[in-house]
Amino acid sequence: MSSPWTDPAVAPDWRLAPAALAVWLATMAGLLLVWWWAAVVGLLAVIAGVVVVRLARGRPGMVRWWRQGIGWSLLVCGLVVGIGGTARLRAAAEDPLREHALAGGEGVFRVTVTERPRPLFAAGFGGRQGGVRAVVIPARTRGAVVGGTTVVSSGRVVLVAPVDRWAALLPGQDVTASARLAPARPGELTVAVLRVRGPPTALGVAPAWQRGAQELRAGLRDAASVLDPEPAGLLPGLVVGDTDRLSRQVEEEFQTAGLAHLLAVSGANLAVVCVAVLLLLRVLRVGPRGCAAGAMLALVGFVVLAGPEPSVLRAGVMGAVGLLALAMGRERGALPALGTSVIVLVLWDPAMAVSVGFALSVLATAGLVLLAPRWSERLARRGVPRGLAEALAVPAAAHLVTAPVVAGMAGEVSLVAVLANLVAAPVVAPATVLGVLAALVAPAWSWLAELLVRVAGPEVDWLILVARHASRVPGAAIGWPEGWWGGLLLVACVLLLVALLRRPRLRVLVCAAFSALLVVVLPVRVISPGWPPPGWAMVACDVGQGDATVLATADPGRAVVVDAGPEPAPLVACLDRLDVSRVPLVVLSHLHADHVGGLAAVLDDRAVGAVGVSAAREPDWAWEEVRELAGAARVPVVQLEAGRRLTWPGLVLEVLAPQAREVMPGAEAEGTEINNASLVLRAATSAGRVLLSGDVELAAQATLLDSGVDLSAEVLKVPHHGSRYTSPELFSAVGARIAVVSVGAGNRYGHPNPTTLGMLDRTGALVVRTDMDGDAAIVPGERGPRAVTRGTARGPPPRARVRRRSGRTWWCGGASVSARRCRVRTPAP
The missing domain is CATH 2.40.50.140 (Nucleic acid-binding proteins)
Structure with missing residues (x-):
């Protein structure tokens, strides 16, 4: 009995796949290496095509026809990319x-x-x-x-x-x-x-058609403004990929939940619009040719509306492939269309060969064509209702084939993507169709556009709700190696899993292991999380290249936040992990972007008592934004000066600098002047004294030292992310046992500076870095404060330093694991 994968008469039509792969690889080699590599790979494709055609001679009719198709497509495409593609790459390289x-x-x-x-x-x-x-x-x-x-x-x-x-x-x-x-x-x-x-x-x-499309997009944005800010920013992104007004927090949540594809125009958008048009035309009893013409007009119109950019044109081609597969009901006719699409798109725009979006589109379309129909059929044969089987198979196939690329690009693998897409799928199509209709009618009837947007509002709210809850599931996304090796590693893992599932006995073991994971491990991680460590007094949140410090009070769920990091999402995630719901004070040490970027998220999600700032009011745009955000949240803005003392149960905050008489930076101030106007605070916590030094540089440090103020503390938040503008006298005056460096991995500023780290090393302080250790908590110990790190940041931990200065080294693999897997670091006596 012939197999559907080996019999040429019934197998998927793979004849164009080798040629498409050759064009893709040749162009990629020409871009990533040297332009003439495109000619080399093209020549290899031509040779391979000649060999395949010669070997096809004498074979039975169907096999000969099959192999000749592969050979001739390789030969022709190899010549085209080797000559035409190489010429374009050379022209760009020698421009x-x-x-x-x-x-x-x-x-x-x-x-x-x-x-x-x-x-x-x-x-x-x-x-x-x-x-x-x-x-x-x-x-x-x-x-x-x-x-x-x-x-x-x-x-x-x-x-x-x-x-x-x-x-x-x-x-x-x-x-x-x-x-x-x-x-x-x-x-x-x-x-x-x-x-x-x-x-x-x-x-x-x-061009007139561009002006018309812009007017339609602007009409959609204006109509969406009747919704709350988050859905108002999401709807244009969902419909036409316009994410200009989308909050960064929502964007991060969609990324973690595996829903980021909804924020860009994809083949799915076009398929939704075209299917809606087809259904309408069928209800009107339009004939097959009229339906085809209507769907084509809808596709072209949507491309014009979204903008004829490479990503949109790519989506148009891939959407047409999806429609072809839907129309034919099987993958045999869609695979040649997909191969043709790859060849045409890469030859038309060689930059697509190295585009991650292009790779994701091709892989997702291939998964939907090859895997989804088979998986849904198998599920249906096992008694699963056909509608549910298709709803499960489509996101599972798309996620499986694209996961290696996403993992290599983002450095994480979403474990909730399939379920999140399954739950979100029912509202995507209605929201998209309603959004498109709102854009079309907005220039003429704004009231009707607003009505359509309000009808789409619940669907958009549902998408935000799904993304938010999915992203906050413990272990929603696990860290993974970045780059090519990370992607290849995940491919190997997926292939191994597939191989195991194909064997009945091993399949039982794999299912048992996953069942144990769901029944035992996950509930333990949710009920008894290992983060934050019990009794934590301070946590330096891993917010990338910026500062965000949380100081606990004696009241559960209540903490003071000092600085808000560069973006909302990392700070919100940190506060969620710490279960902080009330913030009596948010202190902004100064108004640089890496300290104020997440303020809106704190004001939106938590009960905030006040926002504290210094007398500095620069940069002007940041000051105006702080005032606007605080005003919208009805939170007062208070000025803090040296000598101010703030008290809560279990926490005392002293303002050490700047003095009221110090000259504040003016409108033309440089970054150093603004840094030197940072608030310097000392907190008395259950784990000891903590000195929070903002971004003060040498001049402000000298002023502090000359003032004679007591700077001693057990814990130091190192100034300015460990920059080289730090004096050894400051470290000596503080005498900290633990030094926390809040810094982003691979930042372009060279932070922390090796000289600064060397100075800290000579003081005997235990150095904890958020770029290597993740969130860093300070907890009380019998002999002084201890550092417990969450260990989710990328980059190798400084193990040599840990072994030399800490008696115990425990590693914490995630936000919700048992405490004995966390890394506890005790400074040397």
Whole structure:
């Protein structure tokens, strides 16, 4: 009996798969290595095609036809990518603008915008996290004058420009700009980055259809404003991929829950719209040809509405493949369409070969075509209702095949993605259709658009609810190695699991192991979590490159927060893990973005008594935002000065600096001046005294030391993330036994500085780093404070230092594990 996978007459039609893979790999090699590697891989494909065609001679009719199809497709595609694809890659690699970009000159450039401007969130020192200060605009060069010399170039460029006047540009618009050149990232077709400061000049007119699409998208955003802020930001993202107004917290929750694909235009969006049009036309009894024409018009119209960007065009092609599979009811006709799509898209835009989104689209479509129908059929044969079987098989297949790419890119694997997608799926289609209808009617009947948006509101609220609860499930996402090796490791694990499940006896063992995990391990982790450690007095939250410290009071669920980190989601997750529901005071040591970015999340989710700030009011945008957020939450803003003493049960907070008479930074202040205006606090906790030094640098440190104020403390929050602008005299005056460095892994500032770490080492302090150890808690001990780290941050822990200075080293593998698996670090006497 022939197998459906071996008999050419009934097997899936794989003939174009080798050719598509050859085009993809050749282009990828040309981009990531050197352009001529595309020609090498193309030549290998041609040779392979010739060999396969020759070997097909003399075979039976069906086998010969099958193998000849593979051989000829390899030969033709190898020639096309080896000649045409290589020529395009060479032209981009040798574009004269690249040399000028390496030299970093300035010039005047005439470009054509190719994609809509994307917001650039600048989370850094002095950058604005709470809003958008710049946009990124992909474009193509039409003419350039660099240093008085005319440069002939038609290469791709990326403009980094101010929001004012630049954010309103549309694809197809010509614009002239003065800019400084910077090199582009390797492995891309982009030849240069243009850093623009002034406004655009000589603006051309965008095509009429682009202006119309922009009006529709703006109408959807305006109509969505009748909803609460979070669903108002999500609905345009769900419908047309417009996430400009989406809160970072919601975005992070969708990522953790495995729902991030809903925030970008994908083939699923197009399939939903086209299926809705098909159903409507069938109700109206339109014939097959009319239905096909209507679905095609809907597909083209949706692409225009979302914007003809590479990601949207890719989604259009993949959505067409999904519709083909749906129409045929089997994968045999869809696989050649998928192969053709890959070949055409990569040849049309070689940059897609190294696009993660492209890889995810191809893999997801292949999973839906190859795996989902078989899995749903098997479930149906085992008695599962067919509708439920398809609802289970579709997200499971898509998640399984895309998990290696997501794991290698994000460094984590979502364990709740399948269930979250299953629960969210019923409302995605109605919300999308209602959103599209609202966009279409908004220019003419705004009241009708608002009505449609209100009808879509509950569905959008449900999606946010699912993502929020799924992301907060203990162990919702587990850490995984990043990069290619991480992806390959997960592929190996998946293949091993599949191999085990194919054997009946081993299948029983695997099911028993998973049952034990669900019945025993997970309840234990939820009921008896190992984090936070009992009696914790202070926790330095792992919020990336920024500061966020939580100080416990004697009242359960009540804690003071000092600084809010660069983004909302990490701080919210930390407070959730600590079960903090009431915050009597949020202290902002200074107004740089890496200290205030998560303030909105604290004000939204917790009962906050007040926001404390210093006399410094710079940067101005941050001060205005703090006032607006606090005002909206009806939380007072209070000024803290040296000598102020704040008391709660189990916690006393002293303000040591700055003095009221000190000169505060002005409107033109640099980052160092703002850092030196940081509040310096000392907290008396159950574990001892804690000195919180903000980002003070050498000048402010010298002022502190000269003032004669008592700086001694058992625990020191190291200033400015361990930067080199720290004096050894400060460390000596504090005399801390434990030094906590709040810093982001792989940051571009070189924090913490090796010299600073060396100074701490000479004082005998135990150094704890959030980039290596994750959340760091300080707990009381018999001989003084101890450090307990959660161990979820990426990067190798400093094991040599732990063995030398700590008698016990326990590791904590997650947010909810038994306490004996946590790392407890006791400083040397």
